[in-house]
Amino acid sequence: MAQSLPVATLPQVMPQPIAMRLTAGLLPIGPKATIVMQRDSDPEMLRLVREGLAAIGVTDIRIAHRRPSTARETLIVLGMASDTTVAQALAQAGGTPVTDHEGYALASAASGGAALIVLAGADADGLYYGAQTFRQIATRGTMPALTIADHPRMAVRGTIEGFYGAPWSSADRLAHVDFLGSLKANTYVYSPKDDPYARDRWRDPYPAERLAELKTLIEEARRRHVRFTYAISPGPSICYSAPADVAALRRKIDAFHALGVRSFYIAFDDINYTKWNCPGDEAAFGAPDKAAAGRAQAALTNDTMGWLTARDPQAGLMIVPTEYYDAAESPYKAALRAVDPRVFVQWTGTDVVPPAIAIRDAKAAAKAFGRKTLLWDNYPVNDYPESTGRLLMAPYAGRAGGLSDELNGILANPMNQEAPSRVAVTGSAAFAWNDRDYDPESSRLFAARALAGQKAEVTTALMLLFDLEHLAPTFGAQAWQVQAPLLKQRLDLVRDTLANGTPAERGAVLRDLATQADRIAAAPGIIRAGVSDAGFLAQSAPWLDAMALWGQALQASTAGLTAALAADPAAAQHFADAAALTTKAEAIHTISGTTRPQGAIRVGDGVLDLFIRQAPTLVFQPQANTAPVSPQG
Template structure:
């Protein structure tokens, strides 16, 4: 951010408005996720050319490196290190450490700041003291310290930092993503980039569970090839350094024999190999499988006739054995499972048996009131706690697009319709993202912001912040992205009714135009067509701005067919607006309007025929852009006005 007499505030339409700020006024920077508390305490503080970095105890390598990058990027030319603060400050000092050190406790006292007691909590304080500046990054633990450094990254304004206090901690202990979709898995490079993104957003969990990864599902009994295991080890190291827990998931359900000692040993061998590369948290997925028949005769002998209760009993025995292994390893690992009945809270023999027999330390995942629920309430979460006998970890199937109703779509609407207060009744939330990693980030950013501070979460504000993040702060690119996001706003369920509408901003302008044409007032018609024409121009030019200006690797390539189609739909809308204007103009005539309408419909047909990148997503289908809104209006437009004049 820059110190400036103006601030650009993003409007809901995606445009920007410059608001004058009185000279010398201080403004609170935007911090995402929304912190528990943030307040200004004085004038902005110049960092200067030299900064002394003071470590309390053993430095966190990644936090130290991040702070150094922030300072260097802000124009600091020289960074020195020290292990104590002078009695009087004679320059800029940045203290990094945790609250169990005397140095941090002393710095907290000097700034008059309190450190929160919650895990992953932190305090960030910046003050003019004596003749210098003190910037304190204090963590309740190492994770909290790293989160404090991520907040510092957001608040530095060019060569200065605001004088403020931030007291912050997460509402939910687990926040992140599960790569749990069907179709083409992410590449190792995409995963590493995504983990870095999670770290920036103060998320702490990445679950490796791609459905089409053969050694985790279909060939789960087999050892990983050495090269693959090495690549996974690099990914685990990336996550560990950035304070993100890498959770390895195995999906043995389609073929496992629960009573087989050999199958249990295969899981143990697989987990031992993963433990050898640094994994400490594990997951057994038992979703999307048949549970009213056995995979081997031994299971019927051990657990009785196949059925819901027998399946739950078999699963509990397997999971309890794996949980006992983790305890015996004494590496503070954890075990998560997703049950076969992973959605709804309806009481059943399966849930009752699992609730009774499953080790209470095993974390249970739940997707809500449906596979893709339209909303999740506090009452829903409380019912899930009762059904499973523990707080559940929400597997939120948004923005995943691997099911029939999502064919041809990117899901770019804001994360919404999850009730504030869920933090009291969930152990956390993870998002199941799209096959398109970078394009998943707007929704994921909303989800992790909600999980951090559900009571302070603002869906639309975070959605706009995600566009600024992708645009690296460029206002034009941000506006282009928001226009593009609007065309991909529809969020489907497994049913016929979406839980978020398609293109609400564009639809409002189209509805206004339809009403103006129906009312027949010339001034109202002209105003409505002008506003719609501006939106059409924005839509037509947005793809080029996005291609040139988005800085997140992968976003443009992954979104390529949708960007191509959006440009065509934007041009078609431009021509449609011109056709309506010509039809309303007595001097224009029907022939001119007709030519506009014909060309618009030709481009619309061309756009509607664009296909996704082969193999990039499952299921495939024609690319959809503001469908049900834009296509319908372009088709209807020639019948909305009867041109009575003559052609030029």
């Protein structure tokens, strides 16, 4: 009787694959493995596979270009699904090929007392994504027998560095494209509003040293299977009808094409589109109004697309229109429908920062713009007044499953703080890959584990920070995701128990609150000791400082409530200590020059600060020296 394999559990893969199932238990993995692959295989894909093998205990790896006739050790077969060797191995392992663009199949099974693992890509991108999935699974230290058939539901997935304020550093961008590649995101748009050579001085060439920096980023993005997309914003000053300006636009695109860029972007957002920048535009497009602006922008876009694809059929173009923030019919949008259908047109949803996007909204946008749109999602960007002092770390949510039928993709606009942005971007990338099976909380927990290096205590500390930075504002007074929902639930229970509970219940709820206060106060230290990402620690530093003080203030408030219940006069001092700590916490500001707008750091505001202010009123405290004095006769 054959011995059964050890029991396996279904691994978590982010993004969630379209189809994944266990077929048996854990596979036997020894210290030796052979990788069978083509001679011209992608080095980055091979690096990921090696990392995965190391994680499951393989220390001796041999590379072969033909499958051995017998295998007594772990065998990994990599390549295109169309390759005969790969197709045969995939069938043997119980998998089925995937033909969708960027798709892959992964299958693993026991074979002759050893493990057979097959990665079959529909194309080179798909094979790379399969390797990312293998590496994620192997992080657990074991390899189950399973099959995965996977492909993205949206064509464009990634981010647009499109915020106001200090642009990211070169180190930030290099880290970010690596992060995008790990999540099977395929697009990074370079469009910082404060890059003068992309907006105010768009006609001027980049200095050689800046171009060299961007070349390094472009090459790194290519290795990570991420399309670097160069965005230019000529709208504030362009003369659409001037040959000199058209030539300047082409020169700028040419400079990046020479660096290997094949994806370009013209931004018409945040401009005055009811006046011309030169008299020639009125002669060419009519009196200045919104419809005329639409005609001018469509003409420039089509001219650029035609010129670009004539010299490089593989090149692509995106635009963001001036009316990017709704799906209402308008003379401008009607004129813009003349844009070449091959061009991606971006749309931010039902508002600049929409609280939700439904399928009907995307359908209305497709009708208004004459094509499926590409969603520019202004979450988690924090460059507007309502987001002052905040990291936006709620999960990506409020977007309807099924949007993949109505959108060409999603590009999230991140924060000035690159590494903290990954919490929400993990969700947007996962949603764009597989919106129908997307779970917001799973994506946020995955992001925490990734930052924590899979360490449980550090993950828990990060999740406390994420809860205290949960509020997601809009351009109005009403937030679309509430602040600190888990802590609020706990504090509401404390209030209710103090009002309605028995003495034993009051004591128990305060002991529980003391434990939680200790965790909040300790979390920043745990994060600083356990997170290895220097960018995350530097960019979140003032929030960690403030979080520690707010945790200490909650400790003092809890001690005050406990003392007050015991009629202990020390309660007043505890509450005074809490007030002093909150004053210190509220004095911490954002790091100068790193974000716009600047302001006081907010941590759990409206929840934690409110409870600490209310705490002295929740239990009656007799005041010293207040007894009435009898009059002396």
